[in-house]
Amino acid sequence: MHITTPDIGVDKATVAEILVKVGDTIAVDDSIVLLESDKASVEVPSTSAGVVKSILVQQGDEVAEGAVLIELAVEGQTAAPVAETAPVETATQAVAAEVKSETVETPVAAISSQVVDVQVPDIGVEKATVSEILVAVGDEIALDDSIVVVESDKATVEVPSTVAGIVDAVIIQVGDSVKEGVVLLKVKTASATPVADEVVAAPATAPVVETAKVEVAAPVAAAPKGAVEIAVPDLGVDKAAVAEILVAVGDKVEKDQSIIVVESDKATVEVPSTTAGTIKAIHVTLGQNVSEGIALVTIEAEGQAVAPVAQASVAAPAKVEAQKAVVPVQTASATHSADKLSKEQNAANSKVYAGPAVRKLARELGVVLAEVKASGPHERVMKEDVFAFVKVKLTTPQAAQTVAAPVASGLPALPDFSAFGGSEIAPMTRLQQVSVPQLSLNNFIPQVTQFDLADITELEAWRGELKGKFKQDGISLTILAFIAKAVAFLLKEEPYFAGHLADDQKSVVLRNEIHMGIAVATPDGLTVPVLRNPDQKSIKQIAIELGELSKKARDKKLSPKDLQGANFTITSLGSIGGTAFTPLVNWPQVAILGISPATMQPVWNGEGFDPKLMLPLSLSYDHRVINGADAARFTNKLTKLLADIRNILL
The missing domain is CATH 4.10.320.10 (E3-binding domain)
Structure with missing residues (x-):
């Protein structure tokens, strides 16, 4: 038999927790699932005793009254059991000892199966190795059962199943390298599908009881309709600030239309609407810090319910006792107490x-x-x-505490300038504000900068020959593409420059891959998107991706993942000017390469001076990890690679 969602006092609720698993023996009134709505949390009790045969919902599912939750094998049940209807509770319901009706019409739910992919979730690392597979084909698994164990250089993690069902196929093997989104298993799950009504006749000898017909609508499939809250999605960061509100109350919006712009120290992200409709309320203000799940706006969605699938006609006693009516849930109080939290x-x-x-x-x-x-x-x-x-x-008695107001920069407060002509406050951009804590970390890094000059005369001549053809293909071929390729090649030989000082400060964390931060100047400040695996790409591929990253940075379209994972950075002044500078190491990295504008200079060849195009290099490094001699050797090798890029092919 099926245990369905009772009248919970709201249109729909979310499955917050499943309290039973397949094979459990449960009694009448044992709680089976926990449902949450914006009004209350409700534990749904079983209306019958038996053994849990299958679970037909998953954590996070939205359910309405009448939705099937679990299938129960009732002790002594015959091959063709009579389907039971969900209890109908109204303000005038009677509690009768026995009710025998002539006929009961109810929808019967058929069980259909589907195969679902179970994927690697976000495990906090770029990739991990499958060290153990905990299930086999044919195994029956429940929600959150561990299915595989993966290992990285940081941790060993048991990956839970996101669905309940029977393992249909195991896609991976022990030793495979996997990352977020890779399919691990295929699981066959069961779901309830309404079918045609059946009429079940009661025994002919049953006494006739005076009844009053109560019509109960079966679950209906409906498009979103009514007030819908749009919340902050997973941004990949703990919190972000509202930088721009793109809509106003009364505006009509389409599905996926951007409604809010949020900024963090890692990215600027436009939050899209998940439904079409009219803006009913805006719950945030400019500058407000928000995190995942915080409501941004309320939209009056434009949806229409479709025709109901089935109806059940339930016989109820004509004589009722209002004082014995059952109230299934307690709704939230209409009066709201004061919020004492920030x-x-x-x-x-x-x-x-x-x-x-x-x-x-x-x-x-x-x-x-x-x-x-x-x-x-x-x-x-x-x-x-x-x-x-x-x-x-x-x-508990609390000791009196005196806490001095922290000074963000560690410097004394500014003096009063009123006697010297006065002053005014000019706010920094949001990107500048969130960069202050990151830049302050450089105070703890003993940084040294190594300067050098690279002869790029031949390289620039070759670039001049190629850029016309690249331009026809819509690709901007800059000298930075060649430098990124040469640096990536060199980092394979000098892995410490792409490493990190370990937390114990007794060892160095060496990375398996190269992910290069490329500093891009935008109107709001400097941002550093990441070029992935440049050592594995051609110069043409690098040029294409550099153009795409630069455009996304200027258009504020970078996602959090576009800014994460770099282990070396290149920053270039382009043609702005200057001869050299000392770029700041971006913790947790240990090195950064600065590029200044190239200039024609006379270079002694042993007999005379030749005009050469010389490129200034500024390599800043963390002296705790990189020795001065190693830094000088690094820049010297780089000058040779740039003087003759063919060395990369050797």
């Missing part, structure tokens, strides 16, 4: 695993949920945990 604390609470009721309680009591010890399944914070936390706080 926006930052509310943002932090949104990341903690807890239900809406617990979050509301935390707001009312001024509790930061990250400080509360969780006792629920999967480290879920329960109401009891919040009350226990508050009780400890109220009964």
Whole structure:
């Protein structure tokens, strides 16, 4: 038999937790799933006793009244069981000892299966190795069951299944290198499909009871309609600031139309609308810090429900007793208590695993949920945990603390300039503001800069021959493409320059791949997108990608992943001017190469001076990892590669 979603007082709710697994024996009223809505968290009880045969929902699914949750094998059930209807609860429902009706019409759900790909989630590293496969074809697995173990140089991680079902195929093998998005398994899952109505007749000898017909609509398939909240998606960072609001209340928007621009120290991202409709409310302001899940706007969606699939006609007793009506859930109170948390604390609470009721309680009591010890399944914070936390706080004497106001830069406060003509405040761009903490890390790096000159006369002549053909193909061939290729080649020979000082400061972390940061000047400041694996690409491929990254940076289209993972950086002044400079090492990297404009200079050949196009190089490095002699050797090798790029082919 099927256990379905009862009337939970809202149109739809999200499956927050599945409390049973296939094979469990459960009793009547045992909780089977936990549902969450914007009003309440509700544990749905089983209406029958038996053994869980299959679970037909997944964590994160949205369900409505009548949706099938689990299939139950009832003890003593016959081959053709009579389908049961979901209880109908109204304000005038009677609790009758026995109700025998002549006929009951109900939709019957058929079980269909589909094969779902289970992929590698974001495991915090570029790639990892499959060290153990924990399942085999034919195994029955539940949601969150561990399926494979992957290892990287950072950690060993058990990857959980995102679905429940039977393993249909194992795609990977032990020893395979995998990354986010790679398919691990194919799992056959079961789902409920409504079919034609059946009429089940009661025994002919059953006594006739006076009844009142109550029509209950079966679940319907509907397009999004009504108020829809658009929340901050996963940006790849803990928080970002609202840089621009692209819509106003009353505006009509299309699906995937950009509505908000957010900026972090890593990227500027446009957040799209997930539905079409009219902007009903805007919940954020310029400069506000937001994180994943924070509501941005409310949209009145333009959707229409389609015709219902089926209806059930349920017989209810004519004589009712209103005082015995059943109320399935408690809705949220209409009165809202004062919020005692700051926006930052509310943002932090949104990341903690807890239900809406617990979050509301935390707001009312001024509790930061990250400080509360969780006792629920999967480290879920329960109401009891919040009350226990508050009780400890109220009964534990607190020592008086005097905290001096921190100075962000470590420097004394600015003097008063009013006696010297006065001053005014000019705000920095958001990109400049978020760069301050990162640049301040350079205070802890003992940095040295090595200068050199590279003869690029022949290289520039070759580039001049090639750039006409490249231009016809829409490709801008700059000298930077050749430099990136030469540096990538050299980093394979000198891996310490692409490494990192380990946290214990007793060893160096050497990277397996080269990912090169390329500094790009934009109207808002300097940003550094990443060129992936330049050592494995041709100069033409590098030129194409440099053009694409530069355009995305200027158009504020860089994603968080475009800015992550670099282990060496090149920054160029182009044709702006200057003879040399000392670029700052970008922690956690240990080296950065600065390029100044090339100039024609006389170079002694032993008998006379030849005009040569000389390119100034400025290599800044972390002296804790790189020795001065190694830095001089690095730049010397680079000058030879640039003087004759054919050396890369040797």
